[in-house]
Amino acid sequence: MIAQEKKPMEEILGYLEGKQKVVVMGCGGCATFYHTGDTKAVNEMAANLTKEGKDVFKMPLPFSIQACDIEKSGVWLEKNRKELENRDALLVLSCGDGVQVVTEYMDEKMGITKSVIPANDALGLVGGGPKKFKETCQSCGMCELGKTAGICPLTSCGKGLMNGPCGGVRVDNKCEIDEKKDCAWVKIYERMEKLGELDKFISIRSPHEWSKAARPRLFEIEEPVGMDVIGAMKGMLTVKFGPKPKLDE
Amino acid sequence: MGDEIYSDLMRELKEGKYVFTGELEPEKAGDVNEPIEMAKELVGMVVACNVTDNPQSFAYVNSMAASYLIQKEAGMECVYQLRCSDRNRMALLSDVLGAGALGLKNILALAGDHVSLGDTPDAKPVFDLDSTTLIQLIRTMVDEGKDLGGKEIHNPPKLHVGGAAAPGAAHLKAEVGKVKRKINAGVEYLQTQVVYYTDVLDKFFDELGKVDVPILVGIFPARTFGQADFFDKYVAGVDVPPDYLEAMRATKAIKDKEKKKEEVDRVNIEFFTGFLEHLKGTPAAGCHMMAVGYPRIIPPLKKLME
Numbered sequence: 001m002i003a004q005e006k007k008p009m010e011e012i013l014g015y016l017e018g019k020q021k022v023v024v025m026g027c028g029g030c031a032t033f034y035h036t037g038d039t040k041a042v043n044e045m046a047a048n049l050t051k052e053g054k055d056v057f058k059m060p061l062p063f064s065i066q067a068c069d070i071e072k073s074g075v076w077l078e079k080n081r082k083e084l085e086n087r088d089a090l091l092v093l094s095c096g097d098g099v100q101v102v103t104e105y106m107d108e109k110m111g112i113t114k115s116v117i118p119a120n121d122a123l124g125l126v127g128g129g130p131k132k133f134k135e136t137c138q139s140c141g142m143c144e145l146g147k148t149a150g151i152c153p154l155t156s157c158g159k160g161l162m163n164g165p166c167g168g169v170r171v172d173n174k175c176e177i178d179e180k181k182d183c184a185w186v187k188i189y190e191r192m193e194k195l196g197e198l199d200k201f202i203s204i205r206s207p208h209e210w211s212k213a214a215r216p217r218l219f220e221i222e223e224p225v226g227m228d229v230i231g232a233m234k235g236m237l238t239v240k241f242g243p244k245p246k247l248d249e
Numbered sequence: 250m251g252d253e254i255y256s257d258l259m260r261e262l263k264e265g266k267y268v269f270t271g272e273l274e275p276e277k278a279g280d281v282n283e284p285i286e287m288a289k290e291l292v293g294m295v296v297a298c299n300v301t302d303n304p305q306s307f308a309y310v311n312s313m314a315a316s317y318l319i320q321k322e323a324g325m326e327c328v329y330q331l332r333c334s335d336r337n338r339m340a341l342l343s344d345v346l347g348a349g350a351l352g353l354k355n356i357l358a359l360a361g362d363h364v365s366l367g368d369t370p371d372a373k374p375v376f377d378l379d380s381t382t383l384i385q386l387i388r389t390m391v392d393e394g395k396d397l398g399g400k401e402i403h404n405p406p407k408l409h410v411g412g413a414a415a416p417g418a419a420h421l422k423a424e425v426g427k428v429k430r431k432i433n434a435g436v437e438y439l440q441t442q443v444v445y446y447t448d449v450l451d452k453f454f455d456e457l458g459k460v461d462v463p464i465l466v467g468i469f470p471a472r473t474f475g476q477a478d479f480f481d482k483y484v485a486g487v488d489v490p491p492d493y494l495e496a497m498r499a500t501k502a503i504k505d506k507e508k509k510k511e512e513v514d515r516v517n518i519e520f521f522t523g524f525l526e527h528l529k530g531t532p533a534a535g536c537h538m539m540a541v542g543y544p545r546i547i548p549p550l551k552k553l554m555e
Contacts, residue, residue, distance in 0.1 A: 158363055159334075159363055159374065159379075160376050161379040162379055163382060163427065163430055164379065165418070165420065165424065166360045166379075166380075167413060167415040167442055167485065168362065168363070168486070169418055169419045169485060173419050176363060177363045177365055177366070183420070185423060201423075202426050202429045202433065204385060205382075207382050207397075208377075210377070
């Protein structure tokens with residue numbers, strides 16, 4: 001999922017200066033998981049903007065309807081076409097992907113060109129939970145995990161070195177940049193040692209092929225994302241889970 | 250690895266001489282006058298001087314330009330330090346060609362501190378290559394006359410490439426693994442991070458075992474208490490002994506400038522007498538004296554090694 005946090009209200013108000021009538025749109029995907037675009041967040045944002053004298057129309061998206069999945073979120077946009085036409089700006093409570101997919105759809109499919117403003121800052125692909133998350137993959141397009149004992153140095157090493165560690169490792173094996181972060185290369189060394197693969201540690205890894213991450217990346221799949229995904233989600237409801245494992249907070 | 254010798258530094262190392270190198274730091278200035286003056290004082294005391302490249306990620310005069318001017322104006326051979334922090338592989342390749350064209354003979358290939366530690370923290374850190382792959386690139390350019398894509402370089406640069414090692418690294422085994430990797434990549438000499446403790450040095454040499462690459466051990470005789478304190482507080486992998494630090498602190502109280510200088514020199518000579526005596530018994534091929542702005546300390550320290 002794409003981690004995200006709310007932007008400071010002052011920044012959002014700055015973007016909305018001179019724009020009186022505002023649509024506040026939520027997102028039923030990642031932004032709902034991180035409480036940055038769920039219905040509660042939409043209501044809170046609407047209340048804050050109303051306090052600032054704005055005329056607000058709320059457009060929350062139900063759970064699983066993601067702003068970036070335009071086939072579905074587009075239904076909500078079409079349903080609220082009149083409001084979108086008559087308002088000065090659309091504030092989207094999603095990651096930057098959602099904001100831009102909605103902007104493009106409104107511009108090109110609906111013929112409505114409005115100021116579209118982000119309410120959140122996206123922080124990358126993360127895993128973990130329920131409260132603590134960590135970015136471990138940057139979707140570089142050329143996975144190197146097979147060479148580095150399953151830990152991505154491009155993401156987990158502060159410098160993204162393919163051949164570390166650097167000379168800046170702290171006394172407690174933390175990163176020179178941030179004492180809260182582990183040195184990824186010490187972790188890689190320790191995993192390789194456990195795996196009996198230290199010969200891999202001293203071999204030279206070639207420079208990463210950044211051409212695979214040439215932006216913006218375009219991507220196409222044969223089977224469209226559609227109702228079968230919803231079907232799979234229904235199937236999940238019939239799965240019997242065991243006792244809930246105790247998770248670290 | 251080629252057998253050609255291009256620099257005085259490499260000639261002395263190959264001849265098995267005990268080698269001394271110094272260090273010069275270009276500043277945030279539109280000239281290189283101060284390092285040039287320092288270099289003039291060091292001529293004859295050290296075979297070559299490292300010229301730092303944005304140390305601790307503070308943006309200063311370009312190291313290649315400074316190295317060229319120091320060699321030209323002061324007649325001091327330079328070790329051009331080149332960091333991966335600020336340049337992608339294309340810029341690095343281009344800089345190595347530039348260094349060759351300007352007559353620079355030694356490069357020290359470094360990953361470099363992260364930009365967030367310096368005075369331009371919002372800069373985009375690059376690290377497209379790391380120290381190992383930069384060493385490999387330079388060796389390919391010099392020995393094979395090829396660039397990264399295998400394209401031929403007309404009149405390839407003639408220079409040597411060194412690397413860094415950190416004997417005081419928190420995780421010594423991982424550090425030594427990396428040093429061995431640099432050796433596999435073709436590094437021709439190693440200069441270590443500053444070491445103050447003899448046991449740190451011994452553990453490093455023990456863990457590394459016998460290698461064919463000459464190693465110059467880094468020492469830092471501090472000119473002021475502030476310099477020593479900075480190393481202790483902010484430089485990863487370097488612990489400054491408390492006794493030395495206290496003796497340096499005590500020099501702050503001396504008001505008379507000349508007496509203060511004498512006392513600072515005395516503290517350094519007293520501390521390094523034991524360290525350098527110990528160094529003679531290690532596999533080190535020489536000593537990298539990072540006495541930035543403190544050339545007068547080098548002759549008495551060198552004398553201790555005789």
